[in-house]
Amino acid sequence: MKLNHEVVRNILLTVEESLSYNQKVDVQDLAKFPLLENYDINDVKYTVRKLHEAGFLNISVSGTRLMEWVEVESLTYHGHEFLDNIRESGIWAETKKLASKIGGGSVSILAEIASSVIKSKLGLS
Known part of the structure; x- marks a missing residue:
């Protein structure tokens, strides 16, 4: 499945x-x-x-x-952390868009992508 x-x-x-x-x-x-x-x-x-x-x-x-x-x-705790990173619909949409470039990704990859998107928006990467 x-x-x-x-x-x-x-x-x-x-x-x-x-x-x-x-x-x-x-x-x-x-x-x-x-x-x-x-x-x-x-x-x-x-x-x-x-x-x-x-x-x-x-x-x-x-x-x-x-x-x-x-x-x-x-x-x-990890569930809260992941949700906090993907809660905002714009961050979620960008995370899915980036993940789709590789054909999807695991939940842990999605978590890393979302974290990177947020860091990028904050100018931290």
Whole structure:
């Protein structure tokens, strides 16, 4: 399955905006939030798992493989850091444009590109 970078950004934005401290949300319910409701549930589930693997989301998993519940708990520090770099739509658009020159990129590459875009705008590179 392909990782959709728009879903990545929208999950991070939704979790930050919608979850309060010590609150959890089931992935099925997360997918119903406005920024995610137009995506396939499997894209949302897959992306949540990948963001957890990348160290951007804290999640809890219970049940069995056939009846599994995944709850999103919070953004990690790295999740906040990445989101802060891609939050602004102009920075996000430029990040995606630069990544498209190489045919895409991993989330960690996107994070580096976004950081470089911001540094460039600040005259730091």
